[in-house]
Amino acid sequence: MDEAAAGHRGWGPHWTDRAEPLPRYDVVVIGGGGHGLSTAYHLARNHGIRRVCVVEKGWIGGGNTGRNTITIRSNYFYPESVALYDLALRLYERLSVELNFNIMVSQRGVVRLAHSEADMELCARFVNAMLLNGVDAELLDEAALRAEIPALNTRGRYPLFGGYVQRRAGVARHDAVAWGYARAATAMGVDIVQNCAVQGFEIEGGRVVAVNTEKGRIDCGQVALCVAGHSGHLAAMAGFRLPITSMCLQAMVSEPVKPFLDRVIMDPPTGTYVSQSDKGELVVGGGLDLYPSYAQRGNWPVLETVVAGLVDILPAASNLKMMRKWGGICDMVHDSSPIIGPAPVGGMVLNCGWGTGGFKAIPAGGWLTAHLIAHGEHHPVSRPFDLDRFATGRLIDEAAASGIAH
Numbered sequence: 001m002d003e004a005a006a007g008h009r010g011w012g013p014h015w016t017d018r019a020e021p022l023p024r025y026d027v028v029v030i031g032g033g034g035h036g037l038s039t040a041y042h043l044a045r046n047h048g049i050r051r052v053c054v055v056e057k058g059w060i061g062g063g064n065t066g067r068n069t070i071t072i073r074s075n076y077f078y079p080e081s082v083a084l085y086d087l088a089l090r091l092y093e094r095l096s097v098e099l100n101f102n103i104m105v106s107q108r109g110v111v112r113l114a115h116s117e118a119d120m121e122l123c124a125r126f127v128n129a130m131l132l133n134g135v136d137a138e139l140l141d142e143a144a145l146r147a148e149i150p151a152l153n154t155r156g157r158y159p160l161f162g163g164y165v166q167r168r169a170g171v172a173r174h175d176a177v178a179w180g181y182a183r184a185a186t187a188m189g190v191d192i193v194q195n196c197a198v199q200g201f202e203i204e205g206g207r208v209v210a211v212n213t214e215k216g217r218i219d220c221g222q223v224a225l226c227v228a229g230h231s232g233h234l235a236a237m238a239g240f241r242l243p244i245t246s247m248c249l250q251a252m253v254s255e256p257v258k259p260f261l262d263r264v265i266m267d268p269p270t271g272t273y274v275s276q277s278d279k280g281e282l283v284v285g286g287g288l289d290l291y292p293s294y295a296q297r298g299n300w301p302v303l304e305t306v307v308a309g310l311v312d313i314l315p316a317a318s319n320l321k322m323m324r325k326w327g328g329i330c331d332m333v334h335d336s337s338p339i340i341g342p343a344p345v346g347g348m349v350l351n352c353g354w355g356t357g358g359f360k361a362i363p364a365g366g367w368l369t370a371h372l373i374a375h376g377e378h379h380p381v382s383r384p385f386d387l388d389r390f391a392t393g394r395l396i397d398e399a400a401a402s403g404i405a406h
């Protein structure tokens with residue numbers, strides 16, 4: 001407010017960046033994405049654990065957190081998932097105030113489209129599941145859908161029968177989430193060290209005692225592994241394997257145009273989702289590349305599928321130029337649910353497996369990971385997401401249930 005009145009000339013750095021880590025911390029958080037920063041913030045805020053260092057190989061928010069299409073929602077099928085993602089949405093609703101940092105939450109509603117009678121039945125099943133789980137949802141027939149999004153072409157190559165809307169869902173500014181958590185965490189004494197890749201671990205008697213980085217060895221009490229698509233790589237350094245496949249997801253933005261789309265559209269049958277940013281650009285995404293990769297760019301065939309779906313449902317977009325595209329490396333798990341829990345190595349906690357949908361979970365992911373580190377046991381919400389579900393078979397299969405890729 002003061003800065004707005006004074007012409008924005010007095011801003012200083014938002015967070016303090018340490019050039020070199022200290023020799024020892026109680027907790028080393030690896031990965032300065034949203035989940036790592038949220039974990040560090042909640043360790044300090046909820047548990048008073050402040051001798052914490054976030055170690056990031058590039059710049060904070062430079063991974064998937066700064067590359068996503070900013071949708072936040074809690075339209076999942078299983079109660080375990082809803083408990084997790086709706087906790088995150090509720091935390092997002094008050095996060096700008098909590099962090100005193102405008103993360104630009106806009107609960108403009110997410111509309112999922114249906115292209116057949118069978119698809120409508122799936123949507124009805126969804127809406128019922130969400131309502132039973134205490135999450136808002138409304139089924140839309142074709143007329144209601146047209147009223148909801150007038151720019152939609154309901155009679156295109158794949159005609160639209162209707163869909164459903166979650167009105168509390170919407171978007172939030174991704175960079176601001178990283179920056180807001182970074183500022184609040186460092187204000188409580190957390191250190192952030194950027195350009196500092198982790199290169200290995202010192203493990204004694206089955207327990208991690210130090211982290212080796214580009215900037216030297218850091219002794220630690222505990223380690224949190226929050227590195228998304230690089231989780232398998234870091235796990236290998238610690239001597240264990242994870243049921244994770246790293247795959248590229250790409251997105252793109254168009255040139256800016258006047259506001260004409262005030263909902264987020266998700267269209268799984270055509271493999272397209274789209275929203276309009278505050279600057280007027282269309283933010284467009286789709287499915288994963290169809291093979292494992294660490295290449296952060298995305299391939300042309302998927303791009304073509306996404307754009308074909310876009311111009312079919314929104315013909316008004318067909319003359320727009322795409323300004324840029326990019327990719328992020330997603331940590332895919334075969335039941336499309338995240339992993340939060342102790343690692344097979346003592347003193348190490350996992351926060352990964354968010355795949356193509358972990359931005360929406362950042363406030364809860366960090367909250368629950370911090371709880372696990374501080375108490376040595378799960379919060380009830382994170383318990384079902386433990387790594388042990390791959391041994392017990394109690395998978396939470398959102399790919400089969402809600403058709404969600406991640």
Ligand SMILES: Cc1cc2nc3c(=O)[nH]c(=O)nc-3n(C[C@H](O)[C@H](O)[C@H](O)COP(=O)(O)OP(=O)(O)OC[C@H]3O[C@@H](n4cnc5c(N)ncnc54)[C@H](O)[C@@H]3O)c2cc1C
Pocket residue numbers: 030031032033034035036055056057058059060061062063064065066067068069070071072196197198199226227228229230234249250251285326327328329330351352354355356357358359360361
């Ligand atoms: C194109 C795209 C669109 C998406 N759209 C959405 C969406 O609309 N909604 C949604 O909810 N989710 C979306 N997602 C998924 C979401 O972005 C991720 O699930 C989420 O950001 C993961 O956060 P994170 O903190 O776990 O990972 P990241 O933000 O990737 O952070 C991990 C960090 O670890 C660092 N790192 C890796 N290796 C090392 C090392 N050796 N040493 C130190 N640091 C290391 C990386 O540099 C990185 O900064 C999308 C993803 C992509 C790619």
